[in-house]
Amino acid sequence: xxxxxxxxxxxxxxxxxxxxxxxxxxxxxxxxxxxxxxxxxxxxxxxxxxxxxxxxxxxxxxxxxxxxxxxxxxxxxxxxxxxxxxxxxxxxxxxxxxxxxxxxxxxxxxxxxxxxxxxxxxxxxxxxxxxxxxxxxxxxxxxxxxxxxxxxxxxxxxxxxxxxxxxxxxxxxxxxxxxxxxxxxxxxxxxxxxxxxxxxxxxxxxxxxxxxxxxxxxxxxxxxxxxxxxxxxxxxxxxxxxxxxxxxxxxxxxxxxxxxxxxxxxxxxxxxxxxxxxxxxxxxxxxxxxxxxxxxxxxxxxxxxxxxxxxxxxxxxxxxxxxxxxxxxxxxxxxxxxxxxxxxxxxxxxxxxxxxxxxxxxxxxxxxxxxxxxxxxxxxxxxxxxxxxxxxxxxxxxxxxxxxxxxxxxxxxxxxxxxxxxxxxxxxxxxxxxxxxxxxxxxxxxxxxxxxxxxxxxxxxxxxxxxxxxxxxxxxxxxxxxxxxxxxxxxxxxxxxxxxxxxxxxxxxxxxxxxxxxxxxxxxxxxxxxxxxxxxxxxxxxxxxxxxxxxxxxxxxxxxxxxxxxxxxxxxxxxxxxxxxxxxxxxxxxxxxxxxxxxxxxxxxxxxxxxxxxxxxxxxxxxxxxxxxxxxxxxxxxxxxxxxxxxxxxxxxxxxxxxxxxxxxxxxxxxxxxxx
Numbered sequence: 195x196x197x198x199x200x201x202x203x204x205x206x207x208x209x210x211x212x213x214x215x216x217x218x219x220x221x222x223x224x225x226x227x228x229x230x231x232x233x234x235x236x237x238x239x240x241x242x243x244x245x246x247x248x249x250x251x252x253x254x255x256x257x258x259x260x261x262x263x264x265x266x267x268x269x270x271x272x273x274x275x276x277x278x279x280x281x282x283x284x285x286x287x288x289x290x291x292x293x294x295x296x297x298x299x300x301x302x303x304x305x306x307x308x309x310x311x312x313x314x315x316x317x318x319x320x321x322x323x324x325x326x327x328x329x330x331x332x333x334x335x336x337x338x339x340x341x342x343x344x345x346x347x348x349x350x351x352x353x354x355x356x357x358x359x360x361x362x363x364x365x366x367x368x369x370x371x372x373x374x375x376x377x378x379x380x381x382x383x384x385x386x387x388x389x390x391x392x393x394x395x396x397x398x399x400x401x402x403x404x405x406x407x408x409x410x411x412x413x414x415x416x417x418x419x420x421x422x423x424x425x426x427x428x429x430x431x432x433x434x435x436x437x438x439x440x441x442x443x444x445x446x447x448x449x450x451x452x453x454x455x456x457x458x459x460x461x462x463x464x465x466x467x468x469x470x471x472x473x474x475x476x477x478x479x480x481x482x483x484x485x486x487x488x489x490x491x492x493x494x495x496x497x498x499x500x501x502x503x504x505x506x507x508x509x510x511x512x513x514x515x516x517x518x519x520x521x522x523x524x525x526x527x528x529x530x531x532x533x534x535x536x537x538x539x540x541x542x543x544x545x546x547x548x549x550x551x552x553x554x555x556x557x558x559x560x561x562x563x564x565x566x567x568x569x570x571x572x573x574x575x576x577x578x579x580x581x582x583x584x585x586x587x588x589x590x591x592x593x594x595x596x597x598x599x600x601x602x603x604x605x606x607x608x609x610x611x612x613x614x615x616x617x618x619x620x621x622x623x624x625x626x627x628x629x630x631x632x633x634x635x636x637x638x639x640x641x642x643x644x645x646x647x648x649x650x651x652x653x654x655x656x657x658x659x660x661x662x663x664x665x666x667x668x669x670x671x672x673x674x675x676x677x678x679x680x681x682x683x684x685x686x687x688x689x690x691x692x693x694x695x696x697x698x699x700x701x702x703x704x705x706x707x708x709x710x711x712x713x714x715x716x717x718x719x720x721x722x723x724x725x726x727x728x729x730x731x732x733x734x735x736x737x738x739x740x741x742x743x744x745x746x747x748x749x750x751x752x753x754x755x756x757x758x759x760x761x762x763x764x765x766x767x768x769x770x771x772x773x774x775x776x777x778x779x780x781x782x783x784x785x786x787x788x789x790x791x792x793x794x795x796x797x798x799x800x801x802x803x804x805x806x807x808x809x810x811x812x813x814x815x816x817x818x819x820x821x822x823x824x825x826x827x828x829x830x831x832x833x834x835x836x837x838x839x840x841x842x843x844x845x846x847x848x849x850x851x852x853x854x855x856x857x858x859x860x861x862x863x864x865x866x867x868x869x870x
Contacts (some may be wrong), residue, residue, distance in 0.1 A: 196693045197786075198699065201833075210518055214246060216659065221270055221275070221297050221298060221299040222275050222297065222298060222318055222357060223273040223274070223275075223294065223295055223296060223297055223298070223300035223424070223601055224294070224295050224296075224297075224301065225294050225295040226250055226295045226296065227301065227304060227305055227310065228249070228254065229253045229254070229310050229311060230250040230252070230253055230304075230310055230316075231251045231252070231253050232248065232249070232250055232295055232296060233248075233249045234246065234247065234248055234249070234326075234428060234431070235247045235249060236326075236434075237319070237344055237345060237348045239340060239341070239344050240502050241337075241340065242328075242329075243322050243327070243328055243329040243337070243340075243341070244327060244328045244430075244434050245319050245320060245322065245327045245341055245344065245345060245862040246319065246320045246325055246326030246327045246430075246431060246434060247317055247318070247319045247320075247345070247348070248271065248297070248317070248318050248319075248347075249294035249314040249315065249316075250296070250304065250310065250315065250317075251268075251310075251315050251354060251804045252311065252313065252315070253310070255313075256634040257353075257354060258353070258354075259354070259355065259356065260353075260354055260355055260356045261313050261314055261315045261356060262313075262314055262315070262317070262355070262356050262358040262359070262360065262383075262541070262545035263315045263316075263317055263349045263350070263352075263355050263356075263358070263359045263360070264309060264316055264317070264359075264360045264361075264362050264541065264545075264815045265315050265316075265317040265318070265319065265345060265346060265349050265359055265360070265361055265362070266299075266300060266317075266318045266319070266361065266362050266363045266367050266370075267318070267319040267320075267321060267342055267363075267367060267370045267603050268318075268320075268321055268324075268363060268366045268367030268369075268370055269320070269321050269324040269325075269331070269366055269367075269415065269418050269419065270297065270299050270321075270324075270367065270418075271296065271297040271299060271320050271324070271325050272297065272320070272324060272326075272364065272418075272421050272423060273296065273297065273320045273325065273326070273423050273424050273427055274421060274422065274424045274427075274460025275421065275429070281576060289441060289620045291511070293842040296318060297318065297325075297706055298674075299318070300316075300318070300362065300751040300767055302340075302516070302518060303362065303516075303518070303534070304316055305765060306518060307534045307535075307537070307538050308457045309538065309541075309774040310532075312538070312542075313546075314541070315354060315355065317349050319341070319345040319750075321338050321341050321370070322337055322338060322341050323419040323444065324418060324419050324588060324671065325423065325431075326423055326427070326428070326430070326431035326434050326685050327341075327423050327434055327703050328430075328433075328434040330444035330448070331416075331419045331448060331863075332448065333394055333412070333415070333448065333451075333452060333465065334369050334370070334373060334391075334394050334465050334467075335461075335464055335465055336464055338373070339373050339376070339377055339464070340372070342370050342373045342374050342379070343374075343377040343379040344379075346361070346374055346379035346380075346381055346382050347379045347380050347381060349381065349382070350379075350380060350381025350382075352426065353369075355381075355564040356545075357381050357548075358381060358383045358544075358545040359379075359381045359382055359383060359545075359547050360382075360383055360385065360386070360541050360544070361374045361382065361384070361385045361386065361387075362537075363387060363388065363390075364385070364387075364389055364516050365388070365389055365390070365488075365489060365514065368387035368388050368389060368390035368489075369387075369390045369394070369467070371385040371386065371390065372385070372387055372390055372392065372467045372497070373389035373467065374473065374476070375470075375471060375474050375476045375478060375501060376467055376470035376471060376474065378476070379399050381478070382476055383476070383544045383545050384476065384477040384478075384479070384541055384543075384544035385476055385477070385478050385479070386479040386537050386540065386847070387478070387479070387480055387481075387792075388480075388483065388516055388517060389481060389483060389486065389488070389489045389514055389515070390480075390489060390588055391489050392467055392468050392493040392494065392496070392497040393462075393465065393466045393467060393468055393492075393493050393506070394465035394466075394467075395457050395462040395465060395466065396490075396492045396493055396612070396696060397411070397456050398411065398412075398452060398694060399457070400492065400660060400661045400699070401457070401660075401661060401662040401663060401670075401672055402455040402457070402660075402662075402663035403454065403455075403640065403661035403662065403663045403701045404434035404455065404699060404700045404701050405698070405699055405700060406455075406699065406700045408452075408700065409453075409700075412448065412449045412452040412453075413445075413449055415448075416444075416445035416448060416449060419444075419445070420445065423573070428773070430661060432436075438717045443450070444454060444508070453746070455663070467497065468493055468496050468497045468500055469500075469756070471497055471500040471501045472500045472501075473499075473500075474500075474501050474502065474503060475503030475542075475782060476501070476503050477503055477504040477505070477506075477540070477544045478501055478503060478504075478505050478506070479505075479507070479519055479537060479540050480494075480498060480505070480506070480507040480508075481507065481509075482494045482498075482507070482508075482509050482530070482676075483510065483511070483513050483514065483515070483735065484509060484510060484512075484546040484675075484676065484677055484720070485511050485512060485513055485735050485736065485739050486512075486513050486514060486704075487513055487514070487600075487601070488513065488514040489514060490675060491675050491676040491677070492673075492675055493676075494509075494676045495572075495573060495625060495626045495676045496626075497640075498572065499571075504544075505556065505557075506536075506540060506554070506556055506557070507556075507557045507558075507572060508530065508557075508558050508560075508677060509557070509558070509560070509572060510529070510530075510558075510559060510561075510566070510730075510733060510736075511560050511561070511562060511564075511732070511733050511735060511736035511739070512527060512528045512560075512677075512733040512734070512735045512736070513735045515528060515735075516525040516533070517530070517533030517537070518533040518534060521734060526731070526734075527533070527733060527734050528560075528728040528730075528733050529560065529564075529566075529730050529731040529732055529733040529734070529736075530558065530560070530566060530729065530731070531729060531730075532729070534644075535552075536554050539552060539554065544788070546625075555556050555568030556568075556569070556571075557569040557570065557571065557572050558568055558677050558728055558730065559572060559624075559679055560730060560732075560733060560736070561617060561622075561679060561680045562647075562655075562657070562679050562680060562736065562740070563680055563682075564731070564732030564733075564736060565727055565730075566727060566728045566729065566730030567724050567726060567727050568726060569729060572624070572678075573624045573625035573626075573678075573718055574624055574722075576720055576722045576769065577624050577625050577718045577719065577720055577721075578718070578719060578720075578721055579716050579717070579719075580716070580717055580719055580761050580763055581714050581715070581717075581761070582612070582614065582689075582714060582715050582717070582757070582759075582760045582761055583712070583713075583714050583757070583759060583760075584610070584612040584631075584689055584691065584712075584713035584714060584715055584718075585610055585611070585612045585713075585755060585757065586610070586709075586710050586711055586712055586713070587610035587691075587709075587710055588610070588707055588708060588709045588710065589608070589609040589610055589692050589693045589707075589708055589710070590608070590692060590693050590705075590706075590707055590708075591635075591639050591640050591693035591694075591703050591704045591705060591706045591707075591708055592694060592698055592703050592705060593636065593640070593693065593694045593701075593702070593703030594608060594693030594694050594696070595607070595608040595609060595642075595690075595692045595693065595695065595696065596694070596695070596696050597642075597644050597656050597659055597695050597697060597698060598655070598656040598697075598742075598743040598744075598745065599742045599743050599744065599745050599802075600656070600697075600742050600743040601697040601698075602696065602697035602698075602737055603697075604745075606654075606745040607654070607690060607745070607747055607751070608692055608693075608694065609642075609690045609691050609692030609693065610690070610691040610692070610710055611688060611689070611690055611695075611752075611755040612688070612689045612715075612755055612757055613648065613686055613687070613688045613689075613750055613752050613756040613757065613760070614686045614687040614688075614756070614757050614760035614762060615686060615756060615757075615758065615760065616650075616684055616685065616686045616808050617681055617683055617684065617685055617686060617763060618680075618684075619683050619718065619766070620680065620681065620682055620683055620765075620766060621680070621681040621685075621762070621763055621766075622679070622680050622681070622720040622724065623677065623678070623680075623681070623717055623718060623719055623720070624677075624678045624679075624718055624719075624720050625676065625677075625678075625681045625718030626673050626674070626676050627645055627658050627660075627673070627674040627675075627677070627715060627716065627717050627718065628671065628672070628673050628674065628715075628716045629643045629660065629671065629672060629674060629713065629714070629715050629716070630669060630670070630671040630713060630714045630715075630716075631643070631662075631670055631671075631691065631712075631713040632668065632669040632709060632710065632711045632712050632713065633664065633667060633670075633708050633709060633710050633711065634667045634708065634709045635664040635666070635667060635706065635708040635709075635858065636664070636666065636667070636704070636706060637664065637665050637666045638663065638664070638704055639663075639664040639693075639704050639706050639708050640661070640662075640663060640664070640668070640693050640694070640699075640701050640703060640704070641661070641662045641663075641664055641691070641693070641708070642659065642660070642661050642662075642691075642692050642693065642694065642695040642699070643659065643660050643661075643674060643689065643690070643691055643692075643715070644658075644659045644689070644690040644692065644695070644790070645658040645659065645674065645687065645688070645689055645690075645715065645717075646655060646687065646688040646689070646690070647679065647681055647685055647687065647688075648685060648686045648687070648688045648726055648747060648752070649653065649684070649685050649744075650684045650685070652745060652746060652747050652748075652749055652752060653744040653745065653746055653747070654688050654745055654746075655740065655743050655744045656743055656745050657679045657688065658674040658675045658676075658677045658752045658837070659674055659675055659695065660672055660673065660674035660675065661695060661698075661699050661701070662803070663701060664708075686752075686756075687717070688747065688752075689715050691710055691713060693708060713846055718846050719763040720766065721763075721764075721766070721767055721769070722766060722768075722769035723766040723767065723768055723769065724766075786853065794837040794838050794839035794841065795837060795838055796835045796836070796837050796851070797812065797813065797836065797837065797838050798810065798811070798812050798835070798836045799811045799833065799834070799835045799836075800833070800834045800836075801821055801831065801833055801834075802831070802832040802833075802834070803821070803824060803830070803831055805833075808821060809821065
């Protein structure tokens with residue numbers, strides 16, 4: 195079969211959707227910065243795919259001088275514009291005129307950090323099927339994963355490269371940064387990823403429930419890939435742009451693949467990057483907006499804690515923006531100064547080996563009160579789970595309910611409500627809420643769960659939500675969106691089990707009446723006060739959200755559905771610095787030192803968590819034992835160490851948050867038979 199020309203493929207696209215991994219600003223070809231030398235090159239992969247690369251080298255630096263490389267690879271670097279003729283012209287204009295430079299998508303970063311003057315080379319590469327690269331796009335699948343590996347290793351092997359490569363991106367080209375961590379190409383030394391997607395399935399679906407963008411976004415990316423280059427660009431550039439012989443009919447098949455809402459389907463498994471991040475140690479700098487309406491905070495906790503290398507992060511109340519984005523008045527969208535300097539210190543440390551001159555907090559978090567605080571881990575190590583029973587009842591799967599005033603319109607609050615009593619002290623939440631619901635719902639019925647902060651004025655502000663497409667009667671459990679939220683005294687939590695979330699999901703309603711027999715919600719509260727703050731102002735998105743999202747709840751509804759058994763966490767404790775100290779117990783991973791006896795040596799160590807064997811380590815002389823993915827809340831660890839002399843040592847500890855009991859240790863010596 196013949197390849198389908200790209201211009202012909204444009205007729206297959208749908209209207210561009212508001213939810214897309216594209217950036218909000220323009221990205222067009224532009225003259226290179228004054229301090230840069232621009233060149234184009236091509237990377238040839240073993241499967242026949244050819245990738246196009248734009249290279250910006252320091253202008254006054256001889257070609258034989260090696261520098262570290264910062265690389266971005268994605269779909270948005272076409273010389274004729276970011277989304278082509280099918281995209282929103284006011285945001286990403288299509289310009290078929292001859293290119294006089296590469297895409298300016300990240301000129302803000304290149305110029306703002308002065309990275310070329312600081313001795314870095316910038317490289318941006320088109321993924322297969324986009325810009326000047328051949329092949330067929332595959333939505334961060336095996337093909338694009340091979341592209342990322344090839345691009346990094348190419349950049350590391352060039353004669354002008356030191357062999358150290360950092361990756362940089364936002365949105366789709368932040369996803370490719372995660373792919374870099376998963377693939378571990380030679381030369382990859384650090385990754386900065388802003389607002390990525392951690393599992394490509396979760397960008398279109400949540401538990402088989404379609405997001406509003408599940409139909410239009412795949413078609414939009416087909417259109418981006420179908421955009422030809424400028425008329426007078428390099429011959430190789432335009433030849434590659436129409437070469438998708440690897441999969442004739444690529445756009446149709448690509449769109450069809452993404453309409454499978456089964457998360458366990460073979461198509462989606464390699465696109466779940468969370469599982470691939472486990473155990474990887476590449477230094478990683480992440481930003482994640484907790485009020486994101488595009489690349490949502492679904493899986494952020496799991497992904498961030500799966501990776502075990504040096505990590506930095508900004509978490510907070512913003513949407514799909516970069517760390518340096520500003521509004522028309524110059525106000526920072528995220529609210530925190532220093533994005534350019536902080537990320538360059540990160541690159542200098544891991545690409546040049548330069549010790550940072552400023553000690554930046556490993557993690558900073560902005561909460562809904564607009565304040566920023568430092569943390570050593572996220573969720574913090576003093577987080578603990580508390581489970582509340584929800585009220586039974588029934589709801590109508592009619593698709594009428596909206597979750598909030600942020601993009602939604604009345605009616606609000608239709609469904610089964612449960613409210614906690616008012617808090618008489620400040621309460622903090624950080625992590626991943628999880629819900630369990632038992633229903634008589636038929637296959638195809640919709641289930642949505644919304645969690646609200648309800649103030650003394652009875653206004654409800656949505657802070658976490660989730661969806662599940664039922665497959666029949668029974669019990670389902672699923673995570674809601676990750677969040678970090680503070681509730682002042684006088685507030686309460688409201689939970690709504692409902693059949694509609696019209697401003698967020700696009701799953702057709704069935705019209706059924708669904709009965710909830712029982713349900714529960716587990717919330718991750720914090721145990722310790724937060725008194726330390728760090729630099730940062732309220733984000734722009736936060737102020738807009740707190741103005742538009744809340745809606746009024748009838749006081750009679752609150753009174754009738756307040757549960758006296760809804761557990762309220764104790765007042766926050768004054769834990770001092772221990773709340774962020776490294777010695778604080780991390781529920782997901784911590785280590786035991788094994789002290790060797792005077793006689794003999796420890797050769798086997800067995801760990802039991804809550805009575806179940808967790809792991810066994812054997813060796814000639816075991817010195818350290820590490821446990822991972824430990825449970826939340828209160829748990830008991832029992833360590834049994836055996837020596838080659840038959841001696842057995844048992845150590846038992848109980849853990850809760852940052853507190854641990856003293857170990858109860860017993861040494862059992864072997865029985866010695868008396869010789870007669």
